[in-house]
Amino acid sequence: MKKNMKKKKKDTHKKANILVVDDEKSMRDSMHMLLRQDYNVQLAKSGKEAIEIVNQQHIDLVLLDIRLPELDGIEALKIIKGIDESIEVIMVTAVIMVKNAVHAIRLGAYDYITKPFDIEALQEQVEKALEKRSLQQENQILRHLIDKEHQFEKIVGKSKTIKEVFKAIDDVAKSNATVLITGESGTGKELVAKAIHNRSSRKEKLIVAVNCAAIPENLLESELFGHERGSFTGAHERQIGKFEIANGGTLFLDEISSMPLPMQAKLLRAIQEREIERIGAGYPTPVDVRIIAATNSDIREAIKKYKFREDLYYRLNVIPIHLPPLRERKEDIQLLATHFLHKYNHEFGKKIVGFKKEAIKALEQHDWPGNIRELENLVERLVVLTKDDNISIDKLPQEITGTICSEPDTKEQSFHQAVKRFEADFIRRVLKKTKGKKGEAAKLLGIHRNTLLQLEKKLNINE
Numbered sequence: 001m002k003k004n005m006k007k008k009k010k011d012t013h014k015k016a017n018i019l020v021v022d023d024e025k026s027m028r029d030s031m032h033m034l035l036r037q038d039y040n041v042q043l044a045k046s047g048k049e050a051i052e053i054v055n056q057q058h059i060d061l062v063l064l065d066i067r068l069p070e071l072d073g074i075e076a077l078k079i080i081k082g083i084d085e086s087i088e089v090i091m092v093t094a095v096i097m098v099k100n101a102v103h104a105i106r107l108g109a110y111d112y113i114t115k116p117f118d119i120e121a122l123q124e125q126v127e128k129a130l131e132k133r134s135l136q137q138e139n140q141i142l143r144h145l146i147d148k149e150h151q152f153e154k155i156v157g158k159s160k161t162i163k164e165v166f167k168a169i170d171d172v173a174k175s176n177a178t179v180l181i182t183g184e185s186g187t188g189k190e191l192v193a194k195a196i197h198n199r200s201s202r203k204e205k206l207i208v209a210v211n212c213a214a215i216p217e218n219l220l221e222s223e224l225f226g227h228e229r230g231s232f233t234g235a236h237e238r239q240i241g242k243f244e245i246a247n248g249g250t251l252f253l254d255e256i257s258s259m260p261l262p263m264q265a266k267l268l269r270a271i272q273e274r275e276i277e278r279i280g281a282g283y284p285t286p287v288d289v290r291i292i293a294a295t296n297s298d299i300r301e302a303i304k305k306y307k308f309r310e311d312l313y314y315r316l317n318v319i320p321i322h323l324p325p326l327r328e329r330k331e332d333i334q335l336l337a338t339h340f341l342h343k344y345n346h347e348f349g350k351k352i353v354g355f356k357k358e359a360i361k362a363l364e365q366h367d368w369p370g371n372i373r374e375l376e377n378l379v380e381r382l383v384v385l386t387k388d389d390n391i392s393i394d395k396l397p398q399e400i401t402g403t404i405c406s407e408p409d410t411k412e413q414s415f416h417q418a419v420k421r422f423e424a425d426f427i428r429r430v431l432k433k434t435k436g437k438k439g440e441a442a443k444l445l446g447i448h449r450n451t452l453l454q455l456e457k458k459l460n461i462n463e
């Protein structure tokens, strides 16, 4: 096993350049001997010589003695980091100087080792430092790509479908046409609405959002059109509606399919006539508003069930923009994860350099029922909780990595607990597949519906 690991190490970092800086020849020689098989090793006798090499050549990692004549290790470290901050440095120190090594870490050194060093520990540290460096470089390239090519307004992605959305936004922004954005929850509908507004000639004015599902039916009309004082019980003041607030700008009608039918008729009229009537006013007020509507449910189904007016649908759907679920644009996952990692690193003052390959692979295999919002929330949580400088697969929650391939949980005390965990996870996954439909899930599991209900209770599945 160990042999295999070692072989893998060699393959990954064959070409890394390491500079060993030590005034003792025996130390330089032993490190050289130890590392030359796997890396290109250079040697320097002093801090000054080390800096010359760093200035002239491509160095990935420096093994830097703390006690050096003239320019000591700490000073050399500062200069090296000043030349290229991304060069990793491991301090080499006698035990009595460990305090200085800790200081060096604050100055940006990756870690330190004490003399006389343990061969395996040194190899492991070198490996880890180089891994961090290559992850950092990979991450930098990704971030550069996001900044230069794969971002439109604040929308990140490189998949064919998202690039088509970028183009649609750009085209539609120039017009005043009504837009209907469709897509599952968390796919970025609000982000797209904002992007359209920001690229339109209305951008100096407001984009006002109304969530039609969150406002009680009897208040929605007043919310949209406003009311006059005394027009109904409780109307103590005159209130301007969202249409008037958005005048000259954009009105974003979110979850439009939840709008009650009587309100739909009034909305249709307002769009067609370009005027609204405050409740109790008795006269119309002209408004110049661009409408962008969004829905995460199938509006055609609602039309079939007479819950949504067909004429309003055609009025809204002048330009349709559909946002595909994340599971249908998996090539965007790495970019999005990197984008959110950067965002939350910044927000929480962390310096996590990137996701390891297996972690990205696991993210790409997940179904993401909550789409990009789910991915963003996960990355936020990982940034808060991770103490290492990278995110590896074992930091991901079980619903992403899957129970079967996961390592046994060492906190588990008994076989029974492990079985319980497996059962609960398995049932959850089947329920997810059937979208919570118990009868269907029971059928798939090959158990009676009542047994499923009992198991749910016993295993606290709904919590």
Ligand SMILES: Nc1ncnc2c1ncn2[C@@H]1O[C@H](COP(=O)(O)OP(=O)(O)OP(=O)(O)O)[C@@H](O)[C@H]1O
Binding pocket: 154, 155, 156, 157, 183, 184, 185, 186, 187, 188, 189, 190, 191, 192, 296, 336, 339, 372, 373, 376
């Ligand atoms: N392509 C993307 N690039 C970067 N961030 C994104 C992208 N798509 C979505 N997001 C982010 O994901 C989160 C959810 O997006 P948004 O609120 O626009 O989704 P939605 O489709 O309106 O969801 P819902 O139907 O639940 O209201 C937001 O924080 C948004 O900034």
Ligand SMILES: [Mg+2]
Binding pocket: 189, 190, 254
């Ligand atoms: Mg939304």
